[in-house]
Amino acid sequence: MNHTRHSLNALGTKLKSEFPLHNDICYLNHAAVSPWPKRTQLAVSSFAEENAIFGATNYLEWLKTESALRAHLAKLINAPSPSDIALSKSTSEALSIIAYGLQWEQGDEIVISNQEFPSNRIVWESLSNKGVNLKVVNIDKDDPVSAIEKRLTSKTKLVSISSVQYASGLKIDIDRLGKVCKQKNVLFCVDAIQSLGAYKFDIAQSLADFVVADGHKWMMGPEGLALLYVKPEVRDSMTLNQYGWHMVKHRGDYTRNSWELAPDATRFECGSPNMLGIHALNASLSLINEIGIETISEALDSNISYLIGKLKDIPGIEFVSSIEHPRLAGIVTFTVNGIEPNELYSELMKAGVICACRGGGVRFSPHFYTPEHVIDRAIEIVKTTVCQLQNQ
Structure with missing residues (x-):
């Protein structure tokens, strides 16, 4: 220390x-909303001035900033590739993409804790009309991983947990819980909004199938931009519920009458990117990377x-x-x-x-x-x- x-x-x-x-x-x-670093303020000011004077003249340079942001986020969670990183509007949207992209059967179970922020509860509750049952495990006193493991059954399809609980600050042993889920053949979703930017996160160690996190807390970025990681093997089996020009394989070829899904994580991004937020979050993460x-x-x-x-x-x-x-x-x-x-x-x-x-x-x-x-x-x-x- x-x-x-x-x-x-x-x-x-x-x-x-x-x-x-x-x-x-x-x-x-x-843990609510972080101040921006000075460099982030300057990045936004510079982007705004450039936009006011030149419009989108330098759009190809903006795309380089977008690529740099994906690389920063991939490094932050040790993802195999920046192409595995999707940019979402929020943690809630990212969780909704996951919830409504998975294939559910009557009687499937989802397990969460009793300490979750509403974003990581409401979306799973909404699946009740598909016959999906939500189990809420009390982790107030018992070892959280053991408490969750005890509630897993042959019907459990997914465990969704916050890496750090928003109210109590309880840090969950994500790596240990990931191993439990892997052994039980259960999908593992981590809401990392209260840890990314503050603590190390490693996809390879946690075995997470999904990672979501807004950038406006410990990553010190703006509201309105979030990380969405989906393990490639799972990504290919998911249904999409949002469609647009951006999520296709041949993005930018506007004369095509047929289309295919983008082979990477951009398939979850249906429309125009949040370029202002991208410039801001990229600047904030550059500081994290430097330190x-x-x-x-x-x-x-x-x-x-x-x-x-x-x-x-x-x-x-x-x-x-x-x-x-x-x-x-x-x-x-x-x-x-x-x-x-x-x-x-x-x-x-x-x-x-x-x-x-x-x-x-x-x-x-x-x-x-x-x-x-x-x-x-x-x-x-x-x-x-x-x-x-x-x-x-």
Whole structure:
């Protein structure tokens, strides 16, 4: 940890220039929407200026940026090829593509956890009209992988799980769960929105058939653009429910009267790409690539440990999150005895501590670059706010 902190200190000037956050706020809300790095702001500004002056004159260069983004995303999950990466509008859309692309039979089962964000629940519930049964496994106390494994049957077709749970911050042993699914011949879907950009993810280790993740949290990109990975062997068996000019093999040949599906992941992209979002997310991922995901995850773990140590000094604090490794990720959710979480959250936001109210508590989520003095200031504000609320 000390070595990582030293490495980031050496990058201090660079990180300060990349994240010139307003001095009046303590930003601890990356699990919701992350600030952009400075380079991302500049990439969007440059793209907008170019578009205003030249229109689409340089569209072929834009396509190179799109290719670079696919390469960044492929590297982030260790996908075999950038051609395995589809660009979706959101995690919800990506999950819907999966849910309605698979072939379901009456009595098929899907298994999720009781801690999932609605995106990874509602889409599976919607399949009930196809005779598909959804099992929700309680992972609050038991080992999550063991709890899920116990609920798998010969009818289980798919397990869908978040790599890190949005409210509790519980980190799931994805690699271990992937091996269980492989042994049981069950498809494995990972919603990685709360880990990609913060922690290492390896398709080869996790054995995931599907990976989905928006770019606006730990990847520090814009809303409206998400990763969709589908294992090639599964991809070829999926039904498509969206059609357009972009998802065909001979894209750009507008005189053809016949068409075939694109052989790669672009078959899931029915229409025009989100070029503005592509330029933004590509810039954000270039920073992650420069610093390295190992350095980022170690620095984030250091920040989380520091944050927990400071929070423990607050009288009456109780942690909703597990605060023990390896279940701990970039999210710490807590309550303070005698104070309603929503009330504490509202007062903290007014005081400039940007956070969220999730899972029955206040959720803090710093990132790797968050300075310790920002955490210190946030803790002082929490202490002051708690005293004020207790004395009302």
